[in-house]
Structure formats: C-alpha cells, structure tokens
Amino acid sequence: MVKYLQILIFSTTILLISACQGDDGSNNPVITIPVDFNLDFSEKLNANRNGFMLEVETIKQYECENYEVDFQVLESDGEFEITLEDIVEPLDCIAGTGHAHSTIDLELGNNTSYELLINLKDAISNRGILTVSPAKYSVMMEDLAGINWTKSELLRVPQTFIWGYISYEGDHSLELVNNFYETIEAEVEMTSLEIGDYDYFLINENQELEMSTNALYDTVETFYFSYDSNANQLQEWVDKYNQNTENAQMSLSIFTDKGQVFQ
DSSP states (O other), X not given: OBBHHHHHHHHHHXXXXXXTSOTTSSSOOOOOOOOOEEEEEEEEOOSSOOEEEEEEEEEEEEEETTOEEEEEEEEETTEEEEEEEEEEOOSSOOEEEEEEEEEEEEOOOSOSEEEXXXXXXXXXEEEXXXXXXXXXXXXXXXXXXXXXESOSEEEOOOSSEEEEEEXXXXXXXXXXXXXXXXXXXXXXXXXXXXXXXXXXXXEOTTSOEEOOOOOSSSEEEEEEEEOOSOHHHHHHHHHHHOEESSSOEEEEEEEETTSOEEO
C-alpha cells in the first residue's frame, strides 16, 4: 500500500495553516482546500431490495488503470462514518492511466434520513445528510473540504416500470418496429417521469429517455412504460422481435425496475 493520502492530507493541512492569515496580514481566514475526490451515488436494482452505493474517485490520475481507494465504514443507527484511508497501488498493473476508484456499499434500513460523516484519514471531516424517499436520494453537505459531489440527487427508477431500446436497419424494417408497438399497446401504460438522472438512464425536458446502448443497427429508438405483468412476456417479445432476415433487421432490449435484462 502506497501512502499517497498521507501526502495529500499533509499538503492540505499546510494550506489550512497558511490560510489562517489573510493576504493583507489580517486574521481574516482565506481558506482554500483542493478537491481531491469526486463522490457520486448509484442504485443497484434488485427483485427484493435495491442496493445503494457510494462511488469514490480521485481527481488525480495514476500510471495504472486499477488503483483503488482504501476506506473504512462505521455504521450506527441513522449514521454512516466513511473514512478514506489511502490510495492503494495494484499488485498487477493494468497498463494505462486512470483515476483511483472504489465502490462503497451502504446498507440502508427504513430511515428517511442518515447522517453522513466523510473523513480524509483523521485530518479532515465533512458532515452532511443523506435523505431517502421512494422518489429519490439526495445529499446536503455542511462541509466540502477536499471532496466534490458530482450530483446532489439521484432519482429512483419507479416500481412496475420497464424501459429499453429498439435498433433497426432501413425503412424496410419499420413494419416490424410498428408491429412491436402495436403488440405491446394493450399490455403497457404510458407514463411520465420527473426530468433528471435515474442512474440507468436520463429523462430530458421533452420526456425522452436517453441511455447508453449496444445498438446493432444505425437507427435507435428508446421507450419506457408502466408494466405490471409477467416478466416471461418480456422475453417472448424479445425473442419474437429480435430478427435479422432479408425482410427486416431489428434488435430489441428491455430492462425492468427489478434489475432484469431481456435482449
């Protein structure tokens, strides 16, 4: 283990000490602490209980792609204390440059809010509140010393919800695409979502779903619906409409609020 974080903390402490006096020699503090870590959160969809993860990444890049951030988590009723301990050099370097990164799993109970204490070793502490609702996760920090949140809230994928994308080749495939929408029309309901980031996808101001795809063909359409029926039906749709024939080329992928993937 390489003690990069000790050097980081030492440098930050020097900045804090030197910042205790203003540029004009007064005692008015001018405190500037460099941001060394980006923090983000994500949700892992599951059929039983969704998982909540804190993503930690260094601003600095290293000479291997697989450096990690060493951490400790102390959990008490309604509070998480997370201490970023060190930057860990990998035993087997993956060639290239990359940010040190770690994923921290947090076991959320039934609370609607949790106190957060995010420490950089034993030198810097940042306190805040994580709020949990059926609609979203949000964080509000009192302090941001050495850390930066890439977003302050994450919207949650609603229950009984499916989304996905169709990719197809050429106008000759449109009949098959339209036939898919006609087939599912009686089984799904149109719905609208709050604009924002749902981790797995974005909803833009036009109520369009944006997501990363592994599209097989040039033309791509995304969709989303409310769906509260048999998941086997989703696989049947995928099997029926994934075609690569002389008459039509179409690929269909469907994702669910329970983390299921059909493609």
